[in-house]
Amino acid sequence: MKPLQALRAYARGPWREDLVAAAVVSVLLIPQSLAYALLAGLPAEVGIYASLLPLLAYALLGSSPYLGVGPVAIVALMVAQATAAAPAGYSASQAALVLAAESALLMAAAAALRLDALAALMSVPVLHGFETGATLAIALSQLPALLGSPAQGSELPALLASAAGSGWRWHAPTLGFGLAAVALLLLGRRLLGGLWARLAPLIVLLLTLGVAWAVQAQGLGVPLVGALPALHPRLQWPPLDPALWLALLPGALLIALIAYVSSLVVAEALARRRGERVDPRRELMGLAGANLAAAFSAGMPVAGSFSRSALLYDAGSRSRMSSVMAALLMGAAALSLAPALAWLPRSVLAATILVAVLSGLQWRPYLEAWRYARAEGLLMLAVTLLVLNVSVAAALGLGVLGSIALLLQRTARPHVALVGRVPGTEHYRNVDRHEVEILPEVMGLRIDESLLFTNARSLADVVQAQLTQHPGTRRVVLQMSPVNGIDYSGLEALRELHESLRRQGLRLDLSELKGPVLDRLRAAGWERWFQGQVHLSHHQGMTAGQAQDWVSP
C-alpha cells in the first residue's frame, strides 16, 4: 500500500478512536512526565520534552500500535544512577542527553547486527526480580519528598545514611499533602472503574493543586514544583566530549538493555491479547529512533511504558498515529497548563509515583518460582536485593550470569532412562516409572539431553554404568528423540562411546535421530567410523532381527 493510499484509508477508518485515545493520554501524561524527570534527578521540563519528539520517532520506526513510549520510572532510576558517572563540569541534563544518544546508537547497532535475540538473556526470574527491586528503589527514593525530608538516595544504605545525616527530619504540612494524595488515589482506584480510574491521578493533582494555591502552601514551607521555564522545543546536539561519552557508556549499555527488554515485554503482552505478533528488530529500531530524538530535543532516555501503553490500549488506540496525536496534543497542553503546575506540591507528585509503581508489585512469582525451582526463586530474590542494596549493574550482572550458570548445570547432568515397551504398543518409556517389558539382550537407553560439551565427558560413563548392571547385553540402542543437537564435543563423545562399546564386542545402534541432527552427522562423514544402524523408530531399532522374547525388567 502506498503512503497516500494508506493515509486515505486511515482518514476513512480508525482516526476517531486514535484521537480520543490521544486526548485522554496526553493530559494524563503531563504530571507523570514531570515526576519521572524529577526521579531521574533532572529538571521537570525534561520529562515534557522527552514525551514529544520521541513519540513521533517511534511512530515512524516502531511496529507496535499500542506501545506508549516516553519517560518511564525504571529507566529514570537508572538515569539517576548513571549520570553520577559523568566527569565534573557536566550537568545531569547534559549527561542524560548523552545517555539517550548512546542508548540509541547501541540499539541501532544491535538491530543492524541482529542482536535482538540477546533480549533472551533476561530470564523471567531476572526480569521480575529486577523490576520488583527497581520498583521498591523508586518508592524508597520518593519517601523523602513525601515526608518533606532533605534525605535522598534510591539504594537502601545510601538513603538511610542520608536520613540519619539530616537528623531524621520531616515536615508535617508537606507530609499532609502527600498522605492526602495517597489516600485519594487509593480511594479513586477502589471506587472508580475503567477510564475514570485512570483519570483519577489527574483529578487528584488538580484538587491538591487548588488547595495548595488556596492555602498559599509555599508560605508553610511546602516544597512546590515551581515555575517551569518557558517551554520552547528545539533541536540541538548533545555534548560531544569523548571523555563524557566513555564515562557514561556502561550506564548506557544497561539502559539500552533494560529499555529494550521491558518495552518488548509490554508490546508482546498487549499483542498477545489480540493474537498478534511483535517484530523484535523493528521494536529495537523504533526505540533507537525515539532515544535519538530525545537526545536531540533536550529530553532523557525513553522506553515503552506499561502504564502509557495500557492507557492507549484501553482508550481504544488502533494505530501508531494515536502516539503522534498524543505528542501534538501534549505539546499544546503543556504550553498552556505549565504555569498552573508551578503550584503543585512535590510531595503530591511523589505520592502519585508511589501509588503508581507500588500497585504494580507482584509477590506471587517469588513463591511460584521458589516452588517450581529453588535455584530460580533464589536468583529472583538475590537480584531484587542487589538492586535495592547495591546497584542496578550488579543486579543485572549477577542475574544474567546466574541464569547462564543454571542453564549449564541443567545440560551438564542429563537424566538417563532405561526404556522398555509399553505392552501392546510401539511406545517406549522409562522402566522405573511405567509397567513396561524389555528384551534381555538389547538395551534401550534414552539420554534426556542434547549431546553438548557440558555433558560430553560423561556420556561413555553413563552408558558404562548401565552396562555393568545388565551384563547380558549384546546390543545398545540409544533413543535419540530427546537429542536436539550434537556439538563437536558431543560428536567426539559419541565416537568414543562407539569405540568403547566396539572394544567390548557390543554394537551401538541409534533410533529416532532427528532430521537436522542426522544431516549434520552425515555432512561430517560419520559413516567412516559409525558401524551401527540408524532406525526410524525406537521400536524398529529394538526388534530389528531380534527374537521378540519380551520379559519384565
Place this chain on the structure above:
Amino acid sequence: MKPLQALRAYARGPWREDLVAAAVVSVLLIPQSLAYALLAGLPAEVGIYASLLPLLAYALLGSSPYLGVGPVAIVALMVAQATAAAPAGYSASQAALVLAAESALLMAAAAALRLDALAALMSVPVLHGFETGATLAIALSQLPALLGSPAQGSELPALLASAAGSGWRWHAPTLGFGLAAVALLLLGRRLLGGLWARLAPLIVLLLTLGVAWAVQAQGLGVPLVGALPALHPRLQWPPLDPALWLALLPGALLIALIAYVSSLVVAEALARRRGERVDPRRELMGLAGANLAAAFSAGMPVAGSFSRSALLYDAGSRSRMSSVMAALLMGAAALSLAPALAWLPRSVLAATILVAVLSGLQWRPYLEAWRYARAEGLLMLAVTLLVLNVSVAAALGLGVLGSIALLLQRTARPHVALVGRVPGTEHYRNVDRHEVEILPEVMGLRIDESLLFTNARSLADVVQAQLTQHPGTRRVVLQMSPVNGIDYSGLEALRELHESLRRQGLRLDLSELKGPVLDRLRAAGWERWFQGQVHLSHHQGMTAGQAQDWVSP
C-alpha cells in the same frame, strides 16, 4: 580390604610389573624434568624436585593407576607467563612455589565444593585449540636455545621483537648439536618400535652428552646445562607474603584449571582403553596433593602428563605403586647422574622438547570441526591464535565465553516440526522430511528443545505461525519428547501459550511428557491453569476422541 591385607595382596601380585615400569620411567624422566623446569624459566633442578614428592602425594590421594604426574610442558609455559606477575624482590622459583600452593588450594576447594563439573566448561574445540596453541608456543620458546640466539619469549610478537633486538644472532656449533639431536630423535622414532622408541631420547641425550664432553663444547661457546647444585630434597614453607599470593592468584586459577582438565583427559583416555572409569573428584584431590607437595619441596606446579602416563601404561604399570617406585628410583638416579648432565648442551635439551611436543600436534580436528560446525571450527582456531599471539588467559577466556555463547544460541532458536503419522505405525515424524499423514483438525507439533529462558519468548510466536498456516485447526498436541526440561521462564511461556490458544478457542494437549518434567509441573500446581490433557504417547494424543480421517499434508 585393610591396609595390611592390601599390601600383602600387592606383594604377591603386580609389584614386579610395577617395578619394571618404574625403572624405565624414572631414567626417562630426568632429562624431561630438567627441560620443563628450564621452559618454565626456573633452575633445572626444580624439575627433579617436582618429580619426587608430588608423585608420592598423587599415589596416596589420586585414583588413576596410569596417570604420571610431574612437570608438564603446557603447565611449564603457563608458569613462565604467570611468574612475571610477581612483585619485584621475588625470584621466579619463589613465585613458582606460591603458584603450586595456590593451585593446590584451589583444587582442594573445588573438590570440597564439588566443582569438578566445571571441567565441562572446557569444550573439545577450546581444549584442542588451546593445547595446539600452547604446543606451538612451547616450540617457539625453544627455537632460541636451539639456534643459540639470546632472544626469548613464547608469544610470537615478543619473540620476534626480542630476536630483532638481538640482531637475529645465532651460533653455529650450538645449532649443530641441536639439529643433530633432532635428526637422531626423528630417526629413532621412525626406526624403533615400542619401548625402544620411548628410550630413544635417553640414548640421544647420552650420545650428544658424550660428544659435547669429547669436543669440550663449552670452549666452542655452546651453552651447557651446567653443574646442578647438590640435590638435597627438603621440606620448607613457600613464601607467605599476601601481596605475592594476590598477584599470582589469576595465574594460579588458570594453572589449576588446565592442570586438572588436561590430567583428566589423559586419565580418561587411558581408563577407556580398559573399559574402566575415572573418579573426577579423586583426581582433583590427587592433583591438589601433588601440587601441595611440590610447593613444600622446592618444586613447581605439576599435572598429569600424557607422555609420562603413556610410558607407565606401556611399561605395564598395574597400580599407583609404580609412581611411588619411580619417584624413589628417580631420586637415587638423579643424585648419581646429575654431575654427568652438566655437560649436556642446552640446544639438545631444546631439541628433545621440540620433537616431543611437535609430534603431538593434530591438525585434523580443525578441519573436522570446521566441516561439522563452522562456528566451533573458528572458535578452535581463534583460541590457538590467541595463545600464540596474546596470552593463555585471553585464549581461555575467549574459549569458555565462546562455548557458552554457542550453547545459548543453540537453545535460543529451536527447530520446530509439524509432525504426521508414518502410515501403518504409531510413529510420528516431520511432514517435510517423511511420507506421513495428518489429521486436518488436530495439529501435532514438535519443538526440538527444552523450554528455557533463551527460547521462552518465542514459543507462542512459533506456534502462532504454524496456526496461521493451518486455519482449520481445533486442537494442538505438542509432542514433548524433545523437551528435557522446563525452567521457570519456560513454564511462564507454556502458560502464556495455553492462554493465547484458549482465547482463540483452541485446546492445548501435551504428549510424551517426560516423568521428571511432569513431576515438576505437578509440584508447581499447574493443574490450576492447565485445562488440556497429557497423553502417554503422541499417537494417543492425536487420536483421542477423534475420527481418524488421515489425509496427506
